[in-house]
Every structure is written in C-alpha cells, then in structure tokens.
Amino acid sequence: MCLGIPGRVVRVDKEKRLALIDYSGERREVSTELVSVKPGDYVLVQARFVIQKIPRKEALEAIRVWEKSENK
Numbered sequence: 811m812c813l814g815i816p817g818r819v820v821r822v823d824k825e826k827r828l829a830l831i832d833y834s835g836e837r838r839e840v841s842t843e844l845v846s847v848k849p850g851d852y853v854l855v856q857a858r859f860v861i862q863k864i865p866r867k868e869a870l871e872a873i874r875v876w877e878k879s880e881n882k
Contacts, residue, residue, distance in 0.1 A: 814854030814861055816872040819847045831855060834873060 817831035827842050831853065838858075845860040847853055852869030854862045864872075 814856045816852060816854055816864065816869045816876070818869070819849050819851045819853060821849060822847060829853075829860060831860075834877060 815833060817833040819829050820832050821830040828839050829842050829847055830837055831840050840855050841859045845863060847860055852864050852866050853860045854864055
C-alpha cells in the first residue's frame with residue numbers, strides 16, 4: 811500500500827511540468843502532469859506525482875499526525 815504524502819508547493823516550472831514540494835523541511839521535485847498547482851498550494855503526492863490539492867487546514871493536520879508518528 812502506498813500513502814499520499816502531504817506537502818506545500820514552493821515553486822512551479824510550467825514548461826517542465828514540475829513542482830518543488832516542501833515536506834516539513836525536506837524538498838523534492840514532483841510531476842504536475844495530473845494536477846495543475848501554484849506556489850502555496852497544499853497537495854498530496856504519490857509516486858512523485860501530485861495526485862490531489864487539499865485544503866490548508868487538512869494538510870496541516872495530516873502533517874502534524876505524520877510528524878507525530880515519526881517521533882514514536
């Protein structure tokens with residue numbers, strides 16, 4: 811089973827259809843082939859593809875739970 815990982819869009823390269831996503835300090839480039847995004851959007855990423863935009867409140871809660879589970 812794969813989980814969608816929540817993150818915040820930092821930068822978008824429209825020509826290459828890539829976005830730089832911040833995952834609580836760790837940054838990675840992912841594809842925006844499936845979903846159009848802009849800086850500041852919160853998204854779910856799976857297999858290096860943005861699969862869904864999510865509301866800020868929902869994203870921050872998911873990030874909080876994710877970080878809490880990593881600290882156990």
